[in-house]
Structure formats: C-alpha cells, structure tokens
Amino acid sequence: MRPPDRLAAAAPAAAGVGSREQDDTKYAAAVAALPLMTPQRLSVLLHDREALKVWQELVESRPCVRDALNSMRSFTAGHGRREPGDPRPRTQNAAEVAAKWAHAARAVDVEQSWLTLREGGVTVLRWGQEGYPSRLLSDHQPPEVIFFRGELSVCEGPAAAIVGTRRATHYGTEVAAELGAGLAQAGVCVISGLAAGIDTAAHEGALAAVAPGSPGPAGIVGGGIDVYYPSRNRHLTDRVASAGALASEAPLGASPEPWRFPLRNRIIAALAQVVVVVESTRSGGAMHTVEAALVRGREVFAVPGSVRSLASEGTNELLSAGAHVARDTGDVLVAIDQQCVAEGVARPRTGKTAGVAPGSRDDAAPQLLERYVAIERLRGCSEVERQVYAALDEHPRPIDVVCQRSEASLGAAALALDQLMTIGLAEPTDGAWRRL
Amino acid sequence: MLAAIQSATLLGVEGRRVLVEVHVSNGLPGFTVVGLPDAACREARDRVRAALLSSGLPWPPRRVTVNLAPSGLRKAGSGLDLPIAVGVLVAVGELSAQEVHECGFIGELGLDGSVRAVPGILPLVAAMKTDAAVVPATAHAEGTLVSDVKVRAARSLRELVEALHGRTPWPELADRVGPGVAPIETGGPQPDLADVRGQPFARMAIEVAAAGGHHILLVGPPGAGKTMLAERLVGLLPPLERSEVLQTCRIFSAAGLPMPEAARTGRPPFRAPHHAASAAAVIGGGTAWMRPGEVSLATNGVLFLDELGEFQPSVLETLRQPLEERVVRVARARATVEFPASFLLVAAMNPCPCGGMGERGECNCATHQIERYRRRLSAPLLDRFDLHVSVGRPTTPELFGGAAGETSVVVAERVATARALSKARGYPTSSSIPAHCLNEVAPLSRHAQRLLERRMERGDLSARGLSRVRRVARTLDDLAGRAGDVTPEAAATALEMRAGRQLLDSGGRWAA
Numbered sequence: 051m052r053p054p055d056r057l058a059a060a061a062p063a064a065a066g067v068g069s070r071e072q073d074d075t076k077y078a079a080a081v082a083a084l085p086l087m088t089p090q091r092l093s094v095l096l097h098d099r100e101a102l103k104v105w106q107e108l109v110e111s112r113p114c115v116r117d118a119l120n121s122m123r124s125f126t127a128g129h130g131r132r133e134p135g136d137p138r139p140r141t142q143n144a145a146e147v148a149a150k151w152a153h154a155a156r157a158v159d160v161e162q163s164w165l166t167l168r169e170g171g172v173t174v175l176r177w178g179q180e181g182y183p184s185r186l187l188s189d190h191q192p193p194e195v196i197f198f199r200g201e202l203s204v205c206e207g208p209a210a211a212i213v214g215t216r217r218a219t220h221y222g223t224e225v226a227a228e229l230g231a232g233l234a235q236a237g238v239c240v241i242s243g244l245a246a247g248i249d250t251a252a253h254e255g256a257l258a259a260v261a262p263g264s265p266g267p268a269g270i271v272g273g274g275i276d277v278y279y280p281s282r283n284r285h286l287t288d289r290v291a292s293a294g295a296l297a298s299e300a301p302l303g304a305s306p307e308p309w310r311f312p313l314r315n316r317i318i319a320a321l322a323q324v325v326v327v328v329e330s331t332r333s334g335g336a337m338h339t340v341e342a343a344l345v346r347g348r349e350v351f352a353v354p355g356s357v358r359s360l361a362s363e364g365t366n367e368l369l370s371a372g373a374h375v376a377r378d379t380g381d382v383l384v385a386i387d388q389q390c391v392a393e394g395v396a397r398p399r400t401g402k403t404a405g406v407a408p409g410s411r412d413d414a415a416p417q418l419l420e421r422y423v424a425i426e427r428l429r430g431c432s433e434v435e436r437q438v439y440a441a442l443d444e445h446p447r448p449i450d451v452v453c454q455r456s457e458a459s460l461g462a463a464a465l466a467l468d469q470l471m472t473i474g475l476a477e478p479t480d481g482a483w484r485r486l
Numbered sequence: 487m488l489a490a491i492q493s494a495t496l497l498g499v500e501g502r503r504v505l506v507e508v509h510v511s512n513g514l515p516g517f518t519v520v521g522l523p524d525a526a527c528r529e530a531r532d533r534v535r536a537a538l539l540s541s542g543l544p545w546p547p548r549r550v551t552v553n554l555a556p557s558g559l560r561k562a563g564s565g566l567d568l569p570i571a572v573g574v575l576v577a578v579g580e581l582s583a584q585e586v587h588e589c590g591f592i593g594e595l596g597l598d599g600s601v602r603a604v605p606g607i608l609p610l611v612a613a614m615k616t617d618a619a620v621v622p623a624t625a626h627a628e629g630t631l632v633s634d635v636k637v638r639a640a641r642s643l644r645e646l647v648e649a650l651h652g653r654t655p656w657p658e659l660a661d662r663v664g665p666g667v668a669p670i671e672t673g674g675p676q677p678d679l680a681d682v683r684g685q686p687f688a689r690m691a692i693e694v695a696a697a698g699g700h701h702i703l704l705v706g707p708p709g710a711g712k713t714m715l716a717e718r719l720v721g722l723l724p725p726l727e728r729s730e731v732l733q734t735c736r737i738f739s740a741a742g743l744p745m746p747e748a749a750r751t752g753r754p755p756f757r758a759p760h761h762a763a764s765a766a767a768v769i770g771g772g773t774a775w776m777r778p779g780e781v782s783l784a785t786n787g788v789l790f791l792d793e794l795g796e797f798q799p800s801v802l803e804t805l806r807q808p809l810e811e812r813v814v815r816v817a818r819a820r821a822t823v824e825f826p827a828s829f830l831l832v833a834a835m836n837p838c839p840c841g842g843m844g845e846r847g848e849c850n851c852a853t854h855q856i857e858r859y860r861r862r863l864s865a866p867l868l869d870r871f872d873l874h875v876s877v878g879r880p881t882t883p884e885l886f887g888g889a890a891g892e893t894s895v896v897v898a899e900r901v902a903t904a905r906a907l908s909k910a911r912g913y914p915t916s917s918s919i920p921a922h923c924l925n926e927v928a929p930l931s932r933h934a935q936r937l938l939e940r941r942m943e944r945g946d947l948s949a950r951g952l953s954r955v956r957r958v959a960r961t962l963d964d965l966a967g968r969a970g971d972v973t974p975e976a977a978a979t980a981l982e983m984r985a986g987r988q989l990l991d992s993g994g995r996w997a998a
Contacts, residue, residue: 216853246853280854448876449982450687460690461962464978468937478946481876481985 071179076164077101079174081108082195083163083301084151089313091147092194092299094118097177105160111152119144170276172302173198185209189320189346193299197275200295204265208386208398209239211322211343213315213336214248214329219361220446220479222329223251225353229326230255230267232379236398238386239265239294241322243272243314244287246280248328248336253290266294268321272314273306274298312338319343323389326351326376330364337364340373349385351376427473434458438466439475439485446482487511489576489583492590493569494613495561496606498776498816498823499740501613505555506566508573513549519570521554524562533564533595534571541599541644546578560820562775565604568593568620571643585650590614593622599643605742605775608735611635620646623657628745631735676753679718679894684884686891688715691875691983693897696722697904698961699915701809701831701870703794705986706877708841712834713792715877717756719832720788721894724902725752730786733826737785741778754787757829761796769804769827771816776823781808784829794835799862805831809870833871835863872917872954874986904964916960921953928960931971938977946988947981955980 078101082092095104095118107115167174175182175196183205186192196202210233212226230240230252240256242249256267269290271279275298278284290296299317300310315335319325319342327350330336343350352373355362369375376382383398390397428439434456441447441455453463467483470476477486489508494501517531530552538545552570554561569591575581592610593601604610607625611632621629623639630637638656640646648654682689688704692715695702702719704712726734726748734748734755747753759768759780766772770779781789791797808814808827816823838856851859868874905915911927913919919927930938938955941947947955958980959972968976 280857282857448687448878449985450685450878453686460687460982461966461975461979464982465937465975468940468974468978468981472940478985478988481874481988 074101075174075176075179076160077105078176078195079167079197079301080155080158080160080163081105082197082299083158084108084154086147086150087301089191089193089299090122091119093191094122096194101176105155108148108151109155111148115148115151116144119147167197167302170302171199172275173202175202183321185321186317191316192320193317196297196299197301198295198297199275199291200266200268200293202268202295202297204239204294205241205268205321207239207265207396208237208390209241209265209268209322210382210386211241211318211325211339212248212252212328213242213318213325213339214252214327215331215334215336215361215364216245216247216249217331217361218247218251218329219359221355221359221444222248222353222361226251226328227255227258229328229353229376229379229382231259233382233398234260234264234267236379236383237261237264237396238383238398240267241318242267242269243311243318244269244279244283244290244296246283250283250286252328253286257286257289257293260293266290268295268297270314270318270321271296271298271306272300272310274300274302274304276302277305279306311335315339316342319346319348322348323393324349324351324382324385326353326382327365327368327373328353328376329355329359329361330368331360332363332367334364340368349374349389351382351385353377428475431469431473432466434462435466435469438463439470442470442476442483442485444484446479446484448482452483487577489573489586491569491573491576491586492588492614492616493566493592494590494610495559495565496563496610496740496775497559497821498770498825499606499609499737499778499782501606501610502559503613503615504559504561504566504569506569506573507553507555508570508577509551509553510546510574510577511549511551515547515549517550517552519552519554521552521557522560523554523566524560526564527554527561527566530564530567530570530595533567533597534574536597537567537595537599537643538571538574540597541642541647543575543643543647544578544580546574550574550577563604564594565592565606565610567595568601568640568643568646571595572646575647581647581650585652588617590616590619592619593640595643601640601642601646606740608632608732608739611637612736628735628739631732631745631749676721676894677714677718679721679892679897680890682711682714682718682891684880685711685715685877687982688875688877689891689897691873692716692719693722693901693965694958694961694983695719695830695832695873696897697901697915697965698872698908698958699830699917700872700958700961701917702833702873702875703868703871703986704832704834704875704877705837706834707879708836710877710879712877716758716788716790716792716832716834718894719790719830720754720756722898722901723754723787723830724898724905726754726786727752734786737778737782737826741783743783748786755784756788756790757784758790758792761791761793763797763801765798765801765804768801769808769814769816770823770825771818776816776818776821778825779814781805781814781827781829782825785826787829789829789831791831791833794833795839795859795862797862799864802862802867803864806866806870831871837876868987869950871987872958873983875983876986900965903967904961907964907969908961916957916964919957919960924953924956928956929971930956930977931973933974934959934972934977937974938981941981947984951984955984958983 078096081096081101081104177192177194183202212229214222226248233240234256240252242252253267260266267290273279275296278287315338319339325339325343325348327336327340340350350373352365352368353376354369355365387397428436437456438452438458441452453460467476475486476483487510491506493504493506495504519528519531535545572586572591576583576586594604596602601622603622603625607621607628608631611619611629618636620638620640623641626639641657649656691702696719706712731748731752735745738746746755748755757780768779769781770777812828814825814827838851839859840851908916959976962976962979963973
C-alpha cells in the first residue's frame, strides 16, 4: 500500500541539529495544510510529537491516526453552534478522514511546499519552538502551528485586542480608530482580526499612530494569511504585516470559512491582555471573543453606545453584566499596566502617572480649550449659524433634518453649515453633517 | 404593363422613400418580389394575391415581377402590401396611372382585402413627400399629424379602388374617434406635487432637476416617497413645442405604440421601464425591425429608472452614451440606426438591498451584499447624475398633520421662468452649458468661489464635480430669481444636492 520510493524522496536529508528542528516544522506545516485538517485535529495529531513521524503515520494511514481522531474534543463545544472547527462533523468518520489524508499526503512534495512558504516570506512556528508567543504557549487550546508574516514578538509586551461588529456605525469606527491610535501611541500592540468595520478601523488607527520602535499592530485572520478578506482590506493587511504581524493557524490558501472565525477569536483573546469590544450586536462574533477572553481570565472592556443603536446592544449588555467601561484609552491602559506588572513585562508608556495615557482625559484640556475658542467664535456668527449649530449633534444628520430643526431655509442652512465648517464647528460626513 | 407606386419603409425612427415597381409580362404565371425584402415583406406575395381575389379584383394569370427600389435598402415589415397591390392593379389597367399620381400608399393587407395598420405611419407619411397619402383607417389620426400632406384613410382594398376612381367619396374620419380608429392615449388626472408630504429637500431637488434638466438620483429606504416624487417631475416640465411633439410622436409611431398624450396636450412623455428590461428594450434595436428603445421613447420627457440597483449592470452602462451625446447609435450587421435620446434621467434606489440602512441602522444586509449592490453602479454612470439626493422617510406628523406643500402648478411656473432665463442666455437648460462656457454664463461670486475652493481642498468635490455643481448652482439662482454671479447660497445648496453621492461611496450610515 505504501509507495516506498515517494517516502524515500520525502525523507529528510541528514544534517545538523538546527535543520532537525527545521525539518520538524516543515512536516508540521505539511500536516497542517492537509485537506479536512482543523485546529483540533492538528492538536490531537501533532501535540508534543515529532512531525516527521506523524507524517509517516498519515501517509501509511496507521490505526493510531483513527484513534487520535476518535479521542478528539472540540475547542469551542458548548457555544451553542454546530460544532465549529469541524467542517462536516457528522458525515465523516475517522476512517474516512484518515483515508483522505493518506491519499492527499502521498501527493504532497514537502520540500517544495516548504520552499513556496519561504519564498512567500511566511514563517512557520510549532508550539514550543523559540519565538512561539508566550501567551499562547501557556494557553489550554494553543494553535499547534502558526503561519505568519512580520514580527510575532510584537504580542509579547503590552497587548490589547480591539474587536467588534463588521457593520459598525460611524460612531463605532471612529471610537475604534481613536482607541487603536491611543493604544499604539502608548506602545501597546493592537490585536484585531482585519475584518470589515471595527477591526479595520482599529488597525487603521493603530497604523497611523504607531511610533518607531513601538510594537506595530497584529492581525489574526481566520483564513490563510495570503487570503485577503474582505478583499478591499488587501492594502491594510499588507501594511499590518510589514508594521507588525499578520498571523493565522490556517495554512496558506485556506478560505475564510465561517467555522474558522470562532477559533480565530480564541487566538485573539489569548494573545491580548485585555479585550475591548467597541460595538457589537447581541449575537455578534465579538461575543465569541468575549467568551474566550473570560475563559482565559482576560479583562473585558466595552465601549458604551446609544441605547437606540442596534450596533451597541451587545456592548451595552456587556456593561450591564459587569464588563469594564472603555471611555477612552486611559480606561484600558490602567488594566494593561496592572497586567504588565503582574506578568513582569515592560509597561506601556503611560505619561506622568500610571493609568493615564496621552490622548486620554488628561490630554482633553487643550481640546476643551480649542472647543472653547471655537464657541467663542460662534459668538461672532449670525443668528442662523447659531441656530444651525444648535440643530447639529455628534451624529451625522442629513441637511433636511438640519433645516427642520433649525427652521432655516435650505440655502441659508447650507451656507451656515459651510461657515461652521470653516471655523471648525461642523464637519460633512458621508453626505450629512455633524457637530465637532 | 408597368407601374410605379410611391411608398416608404422604416429605418429606425425615420422613413425612407421606396418606389414599388410592378411589371406584368407574358410567361409562366408567377409572382416574384426583388429588392431586399425581409421575410415579412416577401410574404406580401401571398397576401396581395389573396386580397385582390377576395375583393373581386382581377389577378393577372401572367408573370408578375415587383421591384422595391432602391434595391440596396433593406425593406422590413408588411407596410408595402398595399402599394404592391395598387401597383398590380395599375399594371393590369384596373387603375390608371393618373389616378395614383403623386399619391403614396402604406398598409398591410388582410386576406379578405382589409387594410391594416403598421408601425411608423407618421414617419413613413412624412418621408414619402407626396401630395397625398393613403394610410390604414386605424392609423389615420397618426398620419394627419404630418401637416402638409393630404392623408386619406382606406378600410379595404375594394373601397380604396372605388375612391380612387372617384365613384365613392373617401371615408370621412374627421372626429378621429370611434370603432377602428386608434385614439390618442389619454392619461388620467396627473399626480400633483402637493400630494407629497414633508420632504422639503427632495421636493426642491425635483424642482431643480425640472428647471435645469439635471439628471437626478434619489436614494432612500422603501416608503420614503422616491417613486412618488419621480412621477411628479414630469408635471413640472413646460409643455412641448410643436417640433418636439412631432419628434415624440414619430418615435412612438415607429415603435408601434399608440400616439402619446403629447400629441394632444404637449405633455412630455414619462417612461418607466421595469428593472428586468433588456439592453435592446432600453436603448433600442432588434434585427429586422430596429425598434426605438425606452431612452428614445422618453425623448423630450422623463426616463424613470426605479430600483436602479436592480437593473442589469450591462444595461445601465449602455445609458452612458445617450446621456452624453443625446442620441443612441444602434449598429447591426445590415445597418446603423441613430435614435434620438434626449431625456431627463430620474433614478431611484435603496441604499442597500434590504433598504433599511439609514438613520437608525436597521439594515440586515451583509457587508458584501451592500458592496455588490453598489458595485452594480459604475462611477462613470454615477458621475452623470448632477443631483444625488438622499430621501428619508417622512415622520408620522408630516404624514397626517403636515400642511400640503406647493402644488405642481405653482412650481411649474417657477420652472418655466428659470428655463426662460436659461434660454435667454442661449442654452435650453443650465445642464447643457458646456464646461468651457461656465465662466461666462455662470460666473462665481467671490464668496462662492472661496466656498467651492475650500470644499475642493477638503476633498469633498472633484474637478469633474465642480462644473456639475456650478450648473446646478446656476439653476438654483435662476429659480430664486437671483440674476448675476452665482451666489454662495446657491453654491452651498448645490453641494448639498450632491451629498448623497458621498453616502453611496462611503457605504456609511449616518447615525446610530
């Protein structure tokens, strides 16, 4: 049954100790890239074992493979969903899966796949190897193999996850970007999932603010790290990879199937010291991250939102259930600072006193002053302009709403809004106006 | 033994003169039609023969050859049945050449000798350039729209022969109504702008669109009143002039549709094709018969595309040329036809497939669904709308207690005044001012220029958008009766009337 020639070709060439570890990684990567492989299956197969041996077992479809599969337990069981992490759990028995693996493995040229990985600038780390993130090392459901680009060491120091809904409101994306920027400025690694909405905003904010020498953001994606999802985040993903790290436990080319995301969320929760939920619906994916964070004893922060906003339903509920309030960077930094002291790692730059960071309330004074100056300028404005200013609030409002509230005519309101924009009291946003 | 009869065939919305030559000679009995007839035209042989025989008219038991000159022009349809039959009658001596001199014939024949209507009577009669024209009685009203031709009606071949001999008078169809005569389409009572509650901004935008001829895109959730607004736009336009009425009627005639209401009242046409429409239905075309599409039928009037996002993207892209050049050129292997397509485009769409996106963020669509929905509209197409207006749902008090707004009559007066101002400057509407003439026709006041500069620096306005904003600002000033340089109010309002574009581009929602 086994083709000896192919196995011989795949056998590692005798070399030094350094390459022995490399060979192990090579085969671990090959095992991870097999079809129907899931993080759980990878874990039962590979944990604390030599990858070359495992590979041979797979190729020969030995009974121990089936035994391992039968002993498997889901990482995310009990979440109420169809057992995630296993694409077709009930229709495949262990023997079938083992047979498919054997078939697929015989067609794989391990050396060639390894070369492809290296050429793509992808680094692969096995659990326990040097460079493997220490917070994952101690996790109870660690990814057996990590594929990444960039510097994974960014997640060793102070790190915070910023997560939330993909369908974020304007308020949500803005707060996420502010938090991302504030934390990055304080030297905290911002971890998120590179999804649309909150994740994108957090990464953008962090990238814009990260200082040289500070850890860049880390993006943990559900699919392979060469798969851009959503595709319009291609550029952002590449920027995150070059400024910080882009990592996934899924092999290259793995498509972002829905079952991968709850598993991805556990890595985000494990890597971060605190998890900040900016906006989430009651049943959003961010709630998986919260659950994973609570299991791991990570502090959970939620950004309060409007009680009328569907996108803030989940976060408001978290707050009422006892989550910490994240009003600004300072709120989050206090917890990170404490955690860093406890872990004995370098603390974030927190300004004069612990817990207060640049961009937080202490820094609000100049902003207030600016606002005061602006309002002073409003004194010199016409009656209509003042009325129009009174009709605005922090949410963008279309001009007919502004007209209605201020009882100004269309032309007068349009002109007043332009004037308010010029003196820095209003801003056109997405085709509507809001107060600054 | 030889006869030549004037007729015409349809190419696009124009008629082309055709001379039907009939030759009857000795030889084996037979009937041949030459000169590029299409299938329907070639079948004339059987219809003509049966019609003559059942009308009790002679059929020559000899060799009959029909040539349709010019023979290089493709002849489509059955309108040449009647001239062929008349030609045969002249060739056998049943009618004298004198009796059909300077008279054109158009009509399809039934096997019983009745004369039936064909599409395009109006352009065909106009093209023949004869003193008199004989058309099917059912299309008589259509034919009489051509002013300098004596148009006569024929109900049957027998009756026609008698009338040509002068034995019976031509049928009198002066009232142009009654059985067998297609009446001019009558629209019901027209919807009035006063029915729209609330929506002051959208009402204003509709008024601007009517006054300046600016294409408008209304974006808003279902139930916001987008369709209602669009339907009322046509009531704000001034009545058509005589030449425009004729053009519109000619297009309707060529499409085989009943005469539009414009023929009687000068009301501009309103066309609202369903979003499942094919490209050929929208821009025109076909194989044998090149039929004008909806863009041509809407010429001089309004083309309303409801649910713009649901149209086939390929169909929408075909609109770009007519929007720019005001004509559609449809090219087929055999001929290229130019249809007029000068219309005011009004489009309505939801901000997302479920339509719930808006002030409360009730949208249930997945992000990729929204993106796919918006990708259907290309930037070049969106660029052609001068006005991008987001329409919100009216509030309950507005629906129940709100005072009725201005009526269409009041607004139409302002529109007419604004259009007159534009005409005095030498352009039918401000939307037709070429970009290089803007400085001369719509100069900016200093304040307005500074305002636009600021917004361009902020990135709210592109160079292409600038000239569109300036045209809209010109219209706004015309409507308000403000002469001279473009005022800052108008410039600021014109910018607001494009703001919906940003909403579509950003995919953003306004508020939580």
